[in-house]
Amino acid sequence: MSVGRRVTSDDQLARLLQIGIVLEEVVEARAHHHAESLDADLDDEVAELLADAAEESADHRARLEALIDDLGVESVPFDEIESLVEARYGRTRPEDFDGVLYDQLCNEETAYKFYDDLITAIEASDAEFTLDRDRLLDTLRSIREEEAEGVREVTEVMERR
Amino acid sequence: MNTADQYLKTIYVIQRATDGPASTGAIADALDVSPASANEMIGKLEERGLADHEKYKGVRLSDDGIVRAREALQTYCIIERFLANVLGVEAFREEARELEAVIDGTVAERLDTIIDRRPECPDCFDPEADACACLELAVEPAE
Numbered sequence: 001m002s003v004g005r006r007v008t009s010d011d012q013l014a015r016l017l018q019i020g021i022v023l024e025e026v027v028e029a030r031a032h033h034h035a036e037s038l039d040a041d042l043d044d045e046v047a048e049l050l051a052d053a054a055e056e057s058a059d060h061r062a063r064l065e066a067l068i069d070d071l072g073v074e075s076v077p078f079d080e081i082e083s084l085v086e087a088r089y090g091r092t093r094p095e096d097f098d099g100v101l102y103d104q105l106c107n108e109e110t111a112y113k114f115y116d117d118l119i120t121a122i123e124a125s126d127a128e129f130t131l132d133r134d135r136l137l138d139t140l141r142s143i144r145e146e147e148a149e150g151v152r153e154v155t156e157v158m159e160r161r
Numbered sequence: 162m163n164t165a166d167q168y169l170k171t172i173y174v175i176q177r178a179t180d181g182p183a184s185t186g187a188i189a190d191a192l193d194v195s196p197a198s199a200n201e202m203i204g205k206l207e208e209r210g211l212a213d214h215e216k217y218k219g220v221r222l223s224d225d226g227i228v229r230a231r232e233a234l235q236t237y238c239i240i241e242r243f244l245a246n247v248l249g250v251e252a253f254r255e256e257a258r259e260l261e262a263v264i265d266g267t268v269a270e271r272l273d274t275i276i277d278r279r280p281e282c283p284d285c286f287d288p289e290a291d292a293c294a295c296l297e298l299a300v301e302p303a304e
Contacts, residue, residue, distance in 0.1 A: 005163075005262045005263055006262075007263065008259075012256075012259050012260070015244075015248075015250075015256060015260060016260065016263060018248065019243075019260075019264070019268075019272070022243075022247065022248075022272070022275070023268065023271055023272070026271055026272075026274065026275060081247065084247065084275060085275055088274065088275050106271075107271075109267070110267050110268055110270070110271045113265050113267055113268060114264075114265070114268045117263055117264075117265055117268075118263060121262070121263045
């Protein structure tokens with residue numbers, strides 16, 4: 001058991017990056033699902049917010065996949081994950097979510113927390129990864145900043161309502 | 162999951178399996194830490210009102226400690242089930258133990274939305290198997 005937050009190997013790092021990819025896929029799927037199921041009821045501001053969130057998640061996923069490629073570890077079998085997530089949200093009715101904006105806020109906050117913990121765990125480790133450490137941390141910090149920005153954006157929209 | 166939660170989860174599992182207080186030695190063994198480290202954390206848990214330590218007998222969780230321990234065990238079950246059933250990881254127990262310190266409960270809740278977990282979780286956790294007793298492993302590994 002690992003007591004204390006440290007990332008100590010390429011394999012462990014790769015697995016955490018894979019989890020990040022799945023989280024991004026969940027965000028994208030939820031945003032799509034909200035946009036489709038609530039199409040007629042969505043105003044332009046929320047529709048744009050969801051479209052941006054989905055686009056940003058796809059971009060984050062690509063950046064995480066590039067990091068995993070550099071580790072020389074096979075990435076998540078993305079098609080299978082995508083089908084699984086879609087199947088799951090295909091069964092979810094709009095009323096199962098606690099409101100589109102609130103759900104989106106949870107998405108952004110959860111992603112922020114994930115990247116923040118991951119960065120802390122990498123910083124706490126003196127392990128040498130196959131991947132360039134500076135590039136790894138720069139990428140993750142930049143994604144974390146975008147998640148923080150996402151939290152701010154959703155909060156602002158919520159406050160205006 | 163932070164270090165305190167990892168201790169609470171471990172104490173809870175031992176306490177439930179033995180139907181009595183968890184000894185410091187058993188806690189240290191389960192977490193692969195020294196008895197001195199375990200003692201130090203047990204003292205902190207006691208200060209926070211999460212556990213009671215009785216000399217020569219062992220540690221018992223308070224009601225608040227049990228609530229937090231069950232949340233931590235649930236997070237652990239989610240991580241195991243996610244690794245086994247979504248990513249098709251064969252060594253899901255070992256990996257879950259490595260990853261639990263880095264995966265927060267809020268993150269696990271999001272992963273939970275794409276797995277099928279029984280309502281009785283985490284009561285179905287089997288300490289002998291170090292996994293949920295209802296975990297189906299028939300899914301083809303995705304790798």
